[in-house]
Amino acid sequence: MxxxxxxxxxxxxxxxxxxxxxxSYSVNFAKNYPLPIIDHISFDAxxxxxxxxxxxxxxxxIVVGSSLALNNVNGVILExxxxxxxxxxxxxxxxxxxxxxxxxxxxxxxxxxxxxxxxSGQFTxxxxxxxxxxxxxxxxxxxxxxxxxxLEYAAFIANACKDLSxxxxxxxxxxxxxxxxxxxxxxxxxxxGSAPLHIYGKDIIKSRWNRGDGxxxxxxxxxxxxxxxxxxxxxxxxxxxxxxxYRQAMIDKSPNIQKIMKSFPIDxxxxxxKYNGTFxxxxxxxxxxxTHFADRSHLNDKGSSIGSQEIAKxxxxxxxx
Amino acid sequence: xxxxxxxxxxxxxHSTKKRNYSPKKLLAFGVIANLxxxxxxxxxxxxxxxxxxxxGTDIPLLELALPLAISFYTFQQIAYLVDSYRKETQEYDFxxxxxxxxxxxxxxxxxxxxxxxxxxxxxxxxxxxxxxxxIALGLFIFxxxxxxxxxxxxxxxxxxxxxxxxxxxxxxxxxxxxxxxYTFQLYFDFSGYTDMAIGIALLFNIKLPINFNSPYKxxxxxxxxxxxxxxxxxxxxDYIYIPLGGNRKGEIHTYTNLFAxxxxxxxxxxxxxxxxxxxxxxxxxxxxxxxxxxxxxxMPTLLAWFITFNFINIAWVFFRATSFExxxxxxxxxxxxxxxxxxxxxxxxxxITLGKWSRVYYDSYIGLWLLGGLLVVLVLPNSMRWKxxxxxxxxxxxxxxxxxxxxxxxxxxxxxxYFNF
Numbered sequence: 001m002x003x004x005x006x007x008x009x010x011x012x013x014x015x016x017x018x019x020x021x022x023x024s025y026s027v028n029f030a031k032n033y034p035l036p037i038i039d040h041i042s043f044d045a046x047x048x049x050x051x052x053x054x055x056x057x058x059x060x061x062i063v064v065g066s067s068l069a070l071n072n073v074n075g076v077i078l079e080x081x082x083x084x085x086x087x088x089x090x091x092x093x094x095x096x097x098x099x100x101x102x103x104x105x106x107x108x109x110x111x112x113x114x115x116x117x118x119x120s121g122q123f124t125x126x127x128x129x130x131x132x133x134x135x136x137x138x139x140x141x142x143x144x145x146x147x148x149x150x151l152e153y154a155a156f157i158a159n160a161c162k163d164l165s166x167x168x169x170x171x172x173x174x175x176x177x178x179x180x181x182x183x184x185x186x187x188x189x190x191x192x193g194s195a196p197l198h199i200y201g202k203d204i205i206k207s208r209w210n211r212g213d214g215x216x217x218x219x220x221x222x223x224x225x226x227x228x229x230x231x232x233x234x235x236x237x238x239x240x241x242x243x244x245x246y247r248q249a250m251i252d253k254s255p256n257i258q259k260i261m262k263s264f265p266i267d268x269x270x271x272x273x274k275y276n277g278t279f280x281x282x283x284x285x286x287x288x289x290x291t292h293f294a295d296r297s298h299l300n301d302k303g304s305s306i307g308s309q310e311i312a313k314x315x316x317x318x319x320x321x
Numbered sequence: 322x323x324x325x326x327x328x329x330x331x332x333x334x335h336s337t338k339k340r341n342y343s344p345k346k347l348l349a350f351g352v353i354a355n356l357x358x359x360x361x362x363x364x365x366x367x368x369x370x371x372x373x374x375x376x377g378t379d380i381p382l383l384e385l386a387l388p389l390a391i392s393f394y395t396f397q398q399i400a401y402l403v404d405s406y407r408k409e410t411q412e413y414d415f416x417x418x419x420x421x422x423x424x425x426x427x428x429x430x431x432x433x434x435x436x437x438x439x440x441x442x443x444x445x446x447x448x449x450x451x452x453x454x455x456i457a458l459g460l461f462i463f464x465x466x467x468x469x470x471x472x473x474x475x476x477x478x479x480x481x482x483x484x485x486x487x488x489x490x491x492x493x494x495x496x497x498x499x500x501x502x503y504t505f506q507l508y509f510d511f512s513g514y515t516d517m518a519i520g521i522a523l524l525f526n527i528k529l530p531i532n533f534n535s536p537y538k539x540x541x542x543x544x545x546x547x548x549x550x551x552x553x554x555x556x557x558x559d560y561i562y563i564p565l566g567g568n569r570k571g572e573i574h575t576y577t578n579l580f581a582x583x584x585x586x587x588x589x590x591x592x593x594x595x596x597x598x599x600x601x602x603x604x605x606x607x608x609x610x611x612x613x614x615x616x617x618x619x620m621p622t623l624l625a626w627f628i629t630f631n632f633i634n635i636a637w638v639f640f641r642a643t644s645f646e647x648x649x650x651x652x653x654x655x656x657x658x659x660x661x662x663x664x665x666x667x668x669x670x671x672x673i674t675l676g677k678w679s680r681v682y683y684d685s686y687i688g689l690w691l692l693g694g695l696l697v698v699l700v701l702p703n704s705m706r707w708k709x710x711x712x713x714x715x716x717x718x719x720x721x722x723x724x725x726x727x728x729x730x731x732x733x734x735x736x737x738x739y740f741n742f
Contacts, residue, residue: 004453007713
């Protein structure tokens with residue numbers, strides 16, 4: 001038995017020690033790993049990347065979309081081959097819909113010298129209309145610019161690290177899953193935020209390679225695209241939509257895919273054309289063979305490099321006029 | 322609050338003043354006013370939906386936000402009015418009355434407290450000074466509740482939600498996992514909340530009544546209701562069952578009163594037919610139990626426990642399901658679902674495929690968790706026993722610290738189930 005007063009003194013001392021240990025772990029975690037912001041590690045990682053590595057005054061070109069932009073557009077190659085796209089930021093996040101792209105583009109008002117937005121996708125990008133469950137634009141803008149007050153940042157870290165087991169799990173997964181460019185989960189961005197995949201031979205996943213996609217387009221996703229083009233025009237920024245390559249073998253064996261590959265370019269060009277947006281059919285331009293693909297729609301680094309050179313040429317030509 | 326306080330005072334002083342209305346009418350007015358408010362916020366849409374369904378009308382729903390804890394403080398204030406009518410209340414000041422109704426630790430999900438046990442505590446001067454033992458004990462009980470909620474209940478919640486809300490079909494084992502997960506989730510969630518409420522109240526030297534006493538150890542349905550949400554059972558008995566006549570008017574009336582009390586108890590929990598059915602099932606079980614006792618029949622304790630536990634588990638399906646379809650899906654799985662064993666790696670390596678389970682069940686240690694949950698509720702002392710044993714020594718110090726570590730698992734947040742009621 002110890003006295004009540006001593007018991008409480010000991011208890012609160014232990015609480016303080018635990019509190020300090022947890023705080024130092026959390027600060028260290030926040031420094032080295034993406035903090036959970038919206039329970040989407042690809043998004044969380046991109047926010048941290050921008051915060052840590054991007055000079056917002058430099059960026060003139062933003063590449064946006066799902067993995068079809070993150071992996072398929074190589075920002076470094078684009079910068080090297082273009083006279084107009086001098087400072088590229090690939091702000092893309094895995095598996096996001098056009099509605100989510102629209103939300104992400106709300107964040108781009110922090111880039112004062114932004115001249116163009118390149119939305120990279122395929123007909124599959126408009127099959128769904130997912131939304132972010134929570135998306136605090138003002139907070140994210142402040143976070144990306146490193147403008148959170150110490151108190152706000154501390155609250156953010158404390159909130160993000162409430163579940164230490166989650167942080168520990170993310171720490172382990174980060175090394176195992178996200179640093180390996182032979183996996184689709186690759187998130188070790190180059191200096192532009194792109195993540196080109198080095199997936200060849202045995203690393204190719206058969207089910208991803210051969211599985212066909214549904215052709216049905218979600219009207220809400222297409223409406224979001226129209227709004228994106230409209231808002232971009234209003235901000236006096238050039239808007240490009242790049243239709244990414246798709247494995248020809250998949251098109252050949254599916255009448256539905258053949259049909260959508262014909263109608264999709266027409267529909268998209270029409271939607272964005274209303275707002276002076278420019279459509280570029282990279283699939284049609286390159287007709288890449290299977291050696292350039294990591295699966296049916298994702299390019300490997302060889303494919304993304306060729307594709308990005310072509311995008312650079314196209315944009316330079318377009319803007320030279 | 323002001324309305325009920327004034328009504329209560331008026332009821333107490335009624336005989337000493339000349340009034341042209343009877344105290345009974347005044348009480349009826351007070352009770353109806355409280356129930357009307359509860360009915361408007363909680364049951365209006367349920368009523369409109371049923372009118373629309375039966376009369377084929379298209380009356381728009383009100384979609385009102387339910388004021389937090391309305392079911393709890395309505396009950397507490399009705400009890401206050403009834404006791405004032407019975408002249409069983411004392412002269413309380415408004416401040417203490419307001420603290421009684423809004424005392425934050427138990428405001429949202431109980432225990433449902435009685436003015437007789439709370440108001441004297443608020444008035445007691447001794448309770449207004451810091452009491453180190455109560456703080457230590459309060460933190461200990463709070464830590465048990467926190468652990469129950471964050472670590473145990475929220476783990477079971479994942480599997481319960483998967484089965485009830487996500488899976489379209491369940492095989493037999495998945496369905497039993499689902500229902501048992503909810504059975505444990507509800508207990509650890511609700512009793513965890515109660516422990517936290519009791520713990521916080523102790524920091525202010527206030528002792529809240531016991532609300533759970535190892536309910537899943539019950540060997541009859543009557544025993545269960547003496548152990549589960551004890552303060553609700555007390556309210557239902559004192560303010561519904563006994564005023565209806567209790568067991569004073571013969572057997573048939575007793576059965577009817579029991580049944581009616583539990584139908585009302587079901588409706589109190591939520592505006593939906595699944596809650597009515599849940600209440601009816603419990604009412605019916607109590608009637609059968611009473612008849613069984615009257616006949617002087619006996620049953621081995623283990624069998625009695627087994628039947629009681631399974632009945633409670635099955636009845637919870639209606640309590641949890643958001644619709645009859647969802648309830649039937651789980652029940653159909655439990656009793657008519659395919660018996661599919663998991664496709665363990667051991668067997669698939671040998672080329673034997675046993676079947677496919679939903680990944681949420683397959684990838685988890687749900688079987689071990691359920692077994693652990695059962696052991697905890699059947700073998701370990703409950704938090705009230707721990708409270709009695711508590712001493713300021715190193716064992717309890719470590720116990721408290723470990724319980725508080727659950728705070729670092731808050732990412733898997735899910736609100737307390739009883740917040741909805």
